[in-house]
Amino acid sequence: MDEVLLRTLTPAVIGVLVRRGADFAAAEDAVQDALVEAVRVWPEDPPCDPKGWLVTVAWRRFLDAARSDASRRHREARVEHEPAPGPVQEGDDTLRLYFLCAHPSLTPASAVALTLRAVGGLTTRQIAQAYLVPESTMAQRISRAKRTVAGVRFDRPGDVATVLRVLYLVFNEGYSGDVDLAAEAIRLTRRLAAAIDHPEAAGLLALMLLHHARRPARTGPGGRLVPLAEQDRGRWDTGLIAEGVGVLQAALARDRLGEFQAQAAIAALHADARTAEETDWVQIVEWYDELVRLTGSPVARLNRAVAVGEADGPRAGLAALAGLDPGLPRHAAVAAYLHERDGDPVTAARLYAEAARAAPSLPECEHLTRQAARLNARLRG
Template identity: 70%
Template sequence: MNEELLRDLAPRVLGVLVRRGADFAAAEDAVQEALLEAVRRWPDARPDEPLGWLVTVAGRKLIDAHRAESARHRRELRVHLEPEPGPTEQADDTLLLLSRCCHPSLTPASAIALTLRAVGGLTTAQIAQAFLVPEATMAQRISRAKRTVTGAQFDRPGDVHAVLRVLYLIFNEGFTGEVDLAEEAIRLTRQLAATSEDPEVAGLLALMLLHHARRRARRTAEGALVPLAEQDRSRWDTAMVAEAVDILQRALAKDALGEYQAQAAIAALHADAASAEETDWPQILEWYDELMRLSGSPVVALNRAVALGEVDGPLVGLRAVEQLDPELPRRDAVAAYLHERAGDLAEAARCYALAAEKAPTVAERDHLTKQAARLNAGR
């Protein structure tokens, strides 16, 4: 039995049923029953058209679940859910299904959980382990999300940018437990890119691949963070970088620049440098200017301050940092880096220590604490 094939087909079957008007939660239950049927039957006689077979079986399971309802309702369901001849079942409903899972009425946490369950094909236990919560808690979250989207309109794809935001949130969760969420996000984004001409979809895929290519160099064997400038670039996945750059170039050629394309362009410039010293900071700063025009995000402004400090000097970068909200995440860490480059080691150490107190993860806290200790020891 090819479990990977079933995992790839499950969201497509769900998309067909829901597109035809089925209730989301009921359709997912029907798909799960169809998958169990496939596990039992396919080892002996795998169908020539696995997708069509699953849609047929899931549709019948869904009808069976409604036998207690009126005959009129059953006839309507048969019209909508019985498989149609021809290539209809080959239609890819990836964006439709992702749009439903990323509905604006859902919180980001609920959208992520529902996406991983319905589109990613992960079990509730796997998702719970990835987010370090009890399985019962995750099951409740997914159930609430299903109820929320049950009555939502589903006749056309929703905002693709809402989908991209959720996929990027999944990617940034990284690797925890049994499930590698970064790779799962890349897999889902590849599926979406195969069905969408939107250059921002390609831009996000390129951005994910460029970040993922540096994964092996990002931590020591003991799990400590390694800053980009100190990473062993021979450990970067050059094939993945090349694929990402090719995807990005084709997206940029469409002349419809968006935030993910701009972020990917910055990541590509970092990946192109043979060493930290060879980084093309002037061009990176130009891309940050574009990104500021597109988003105006304070996080982008903070990252732009780093590039500004590399191009025009750390004092110029510090002046840009001073204009930002003191409570902005990682603001103190950036200030510490720029103060150190400017030669003010005492202030840099103070800022590193302050940043460590606010660090969102243990690894980041330990790294910032070590930076403060290094500077204090050197004075």
């Protein structure tokens, strides 16, 4: 049984049923029944057209469920005719499903869970393990999300930006359990970029590929965080870098710049430097200027302050930092780094300790704590 094939076909089959008139929850249930039947039947009698087989079986399951529910008599009258078995027309059904799972009425967490379930074809158990929550909790989250989008019909184009944000949220979850969410996000974004003619979809794919290329060098023994400047660049995946740069260049050539393309351009400049010292910080500052212009994001401004500190010196970086809210995530860590470079280890040590207390993850907390301890040891010596 080809599990990858089933995961690939699942969103397309759900999309077909939704287009034919099934609401999302009923379509997803029917497709799950069809997948169970496929696991039972296919090893002995594999179909010539797997997608067509799944659509036919899932549609029958949906009709059976509709007939058994008296409250759905009106819908049954609309969908009673069963299309003849045969090849399924290719269309935008999978794309429709991306938009449905990223519907504005859903919370980001629910949109991510529903996307992984319906578009990614993951089981509820796999998603729960990836998010380190009980399976029952994730099942409830997915059920609520399905109820929220029940009956939603698309009579206008979906919001690509919302879909991209959901996929980026998936990517940033990284890895836990038996599902690599970063790799899953790349797979889904690759499919989306192939399905739509949109430079920002390509920009997001490029950004993911370039970040993922550095993954082997991001941690040391025992899971210790390794900052970008200290990473062994020989461990970066040059194949992913080359692919990411190629995708980015094609997107930029369209001259429709968006935030993901700008972020990918920054990542590409980091990837292009053979050593940390060779990084083109002047160009990176220029790209951060574009990113701030596009988004107005305080986080982009915070990262820009780091780049300015590298390009024009720590005093310039601290000046760029001065107008930002000190409550921003990682503000204290950036300030600590710039103060250390500016020759003020006392302030830097205090800020590193403050940043460690607010760190969003254990590896980051441990890294910042080590930085504070290193400076304090130097001051005592």
